[in-house]
Amino acid sequence: MKRKGIKSFISIGLASAMLLTACGGSAATSGSNETVPKEESAAEQTTAAAQSGETAKADSSDIVKLRFFNDETWWPYTVWEGRIPEKISENTGVTFEVTTAADSTALNLMIASGDLGDIILTSDNAKISRLQNSDMCYTLDELAQMAGEESFDVHPVLRLVNTADDGNLYTIMCGYSPDYYMEEYPKAVYETTGLVVRDDIYEAIGSPEINNLDEFEAMLAEVKKQYPDVVPFMYNYTHTNGIIKMLLGSDAGIGGFLDVDGHAKAFIEDPVLEDYYELMNDWYLKGYMTDENFAFTSDSDDSDYMAAGKLFALAKYSNTADEMGVTLGEAGCDYRLVQLTDIISNQPGAKHLQTTAGWRGLFVPKSCSDPVAAYNFMKFMYSEEGQCLSLWGEEGTDWNWDEEHSYPVLNYDFESPTESDGMKFWGWIYHDGVRNTLPGYGNEGQTFKAREAATSISETNPVLGMLRMGADSEEQTIMNNLVELYNNMTAQIITASTPEESKALYQEMLSTAKSMGADKLDQWADSKYAEKKAAYDEIKDVGADY
Numbered sequence: 001m002k003r004k005g006i007k008s009f010i011s012i013g014l015a016s017a018m019l020l021t022a023c024g025g026s027a028a029t030s031g032s033n034e035t036v037p038k039e040e041s042a043a044e045q046t047t048a049a050a051q052s053g054e055t056a057k058a059d060s061s062d063i064v065k066l067r068f069f070n071d072e073t074w075w076p077y078t079v080w081e082g083r084i085p086e087k088i089s090e091n092t093g094v095t096f097e098v099t100t101a102a103d104s105t106a107l108n109l110m111i112a113s114g115d116l117g118d119i120i121l122t123s124d125n126a127k128i129s130r131l132q133n134s135d136m137c138y139t140l141d142e143l144a145q146m147a148g149e150e151s152f153d154v155h156p157v158l159r160l161v162n163t164a165d166d167g168n169l170y171t172i173m174c175g176y177s178p179d180y181y182m183e184e185y186p187k188a189v190y191e192t193t194g195l196v197v198r199d200d201i202y203e204a205i206g207s208p209e210i211n212n213l214d215e216f217e218a219m220l221a222e223v224k225k226q227y228p229d230v231v232p233f234m235y236n237y238t239h240t241n242g243i244i245k246m247l248l249g250s251d252a253g254i255g256g257f258l259d260v261d262g263h264a265k266a267f268i269e270d271p272v273l274e275d276y277y278e279l280m281n282d283w284y285l286k287g288y289m290t291d292e293n294f295a296f297t298s299d300s301d302d303s304d305y306m307a308a309g310k311l312f313a314l315a316k317y318s319n320t321a322d323e324m325g326v327t328l329g330e331a332g333c334d335y336r337l338v339q340l341t342d343i344i345s346n347q348p349g350a351k352h353l354q355t356t357a358g359w360r361g362l363f364v365p366k367s368c369s370d371p372v373a374a375y376n377f378m379k380f381m382y383s384e385e386g387q388c389l390s391l392w393g394e395e396g397t398d399w400n401w402d403e404e405h406s407y408p409v410l411n412y413d414f415e416s417p418t419e420s421d422g423m424k425f426w427g428w429i430y431h432d433g434v435r436n437t438l439p440g441y442g443n444e445g446q447t448f449k450a451r452e453a454a455t456s457i458s459e460t461n462p463v464l465g466m467l468r469m470g471a472d473s474e475e476q477t478i479m480n481n482l483v484e485l486y487n488n489m490t491a492q493i494i495t496a497s498t499p500e501e502s503k504a505l506y507q508e509m510l511s512t513a514k515s516m517g518a519d520k521l522d523q524w525a526d527s528k529y530a531e532k533k534a535a536y537d538e539i540k541d542v543g544a545d546y
Contacts, residue, residue, distance in 0.1 A: 063089055064373045068096035071107045071122035072360075074299075075100055075425065082422025084393055088386070094377040111136070116365035119374045121429055123174075123360035125255070129471035131363045132164035138364045139168040143375035155181075156539045156546055160532075161357035161462050165470065172382055173358020176462060177433030180543040187407045187441040188434040189451035190354055190458055193242035194318035195343065200335035201227060201312050211346040213247055213279070216313075220288045223312045232288040234305060235315035237296040241280075243315045246454070248272050248279070249349045255483050256355065257464050257525050264467060264529035266521050268482050268513050274506060280494040281502040294491035307331040318450040322415040339446035344453035352458040357465035362429060381430045391427030391435050398423065399439075407441045414439040415447060463533045467525050475524050478517040485512055 068080070080089075080096040089095045099117070101107060107127050110116050116136070122128060131137050140152035152169060157178040163169050175191075182188055197219075205222050209215065220232040235241035240254060250272035252258040258270055283289050296302065305311040307328055314320065314337075321339035328336060344350060362381070364374045380386040392399045392408050398421075399408040417424040427436070440448030469476035489509040496502035 062093050063095050064093060064370055065095050065097055066119055066370065066374060067117035068098045069117045069120045070098060070100045071124060071127065073101050073103060076419065077422060077425050082420055084390060084422040085426060087389060087394065092377045092380045094373050116367045118368040120363045120365060126471045126476065128361055129468060132170050134166065134168055136365060137170055138366065138371055139170055141169060143364060143371055146372050147375055156542055160535060160539060161466055171361035171363055174360040174430050175433060176356055176358040179540065182433055185434045185438065187438060189437045189448065189455040191437060191451060192318050192352055192454040193239050193246060194320055194450045195243045195315050195340045196320045196337040197313045197340060198335050199338045202338055210340050210343045212343060213347060216343060220313065224287055231290050231311050233283060233313045234293045234302055234311055236302050238299045239316055241315050245272065245276055246352055247347045247350045248275050249351045252353060254486060255479060257467050259461060259464060264525040266482055266518050268486050269518065277493045277502060277506050281496055281499060284494050291495065303327055307333060318454065319415060319447040321446040326416055339450045341449045341453040345456055350457050352454045354458050354460040355464040357462040387427060387431050387435045391424055391431055392439065393423040407438045410439050463529060463536050466532050467528055475521055478521045481516045482513055482518060485509060485516065
């Protein structure tokens, strides 16, 4: 039997059967989450429903309301409402009372209290490590058994890369697909960082070809000369100049690991950083960068500079031209942004390291009032049907497949969906490595072209993303200290008054990293890396038939 990563959600009648029995015949209300699960009965009726092939969707009387805690403070949607959430509820029998975290401490306080609600969404690695605990959360296999299944059916690569250190599978992380699946969708591209410039100034200086960093730097020099009141270059607070590192041959994520000559090393030991700091210090000393960049404290600071007409080039993300174009329009600006892509494809030595094994997960805590209902929702969101509905909208209404069934043709702008319909962003609860980027091909916008360029120079190694440290472990403490060291030293190294001082500060950072335990962290990571890489290499070529 040919399977697609996570099996498609087949029987909707099965969902209704599970929900009715798991709730003891009554749905929870927003005022009360008390239910009496009858798991054995649920399993019996689930099996019967599956055998009968029922396909009816849940009606309003079957809908269970669960408490959904969203740890993503920036999430655009805060209420489960709109045409698409309603369709998801019809398919799953679940609706939500949504709580969005006010700050980064909220979920930790909930963990300490023991009341975690019914379902949790987070991308914070430390919190994910805490939630991957069999005393705190259900495993997917436990949930599957409650629903009358033998175990959670998932592709072996997805099971491996998502398995916690205790050997259990708690979630399938968002944003990753096995290689075979990416190959089935050649129009799928990787999300990554990007580089944009103002179109009015770019055109005024002759729209020069930008195929490498030398040509980009020459353009910055021209902008500084002709527009002395405009800052030539800044980089985003969140994405920390990843595009320039990528162009120099590295895109190691801060707080992660990279492969150096076959061994796992902490990000701060990336040998490309030496060249990166040398270049950034040179740009700073030439006046292409200013001190204000290092005072940024939020993701939107650079938008303020761009909207005020004070900035020319910005290192941010692959969708920045499309996304920030909306912001500039609302601010009344008569210019937009150009996403530079040729520089990514043509810069010698440029390399996009795709090391993620996923970055956001759904968890069902032991405090959940209806675990089977929560599982029912998760399973649908993991399915191809659920992803297409939650991300793109209704097939035939909001989108249709192209003739080759290779990408969706949308009748709206995916970068600016109608929020009242509730599409796209609830789809970020879970999407694989394919579906969040496929719409860009049909739209043929700047975002897709930037991601296509980065994909053309990509190397994948999800094993590095599997090196997850325990939340309160010695390894995580060392890594936290290294991240703080990197953040504190980076501004000093880049803004040093001479190249010699910059190089000395870089060497000081490396020495301090060793004193903080970088070598010990490397030993831990490398031992895990060898073990996990051997397991991954054994199954990485497994395809849809497993």
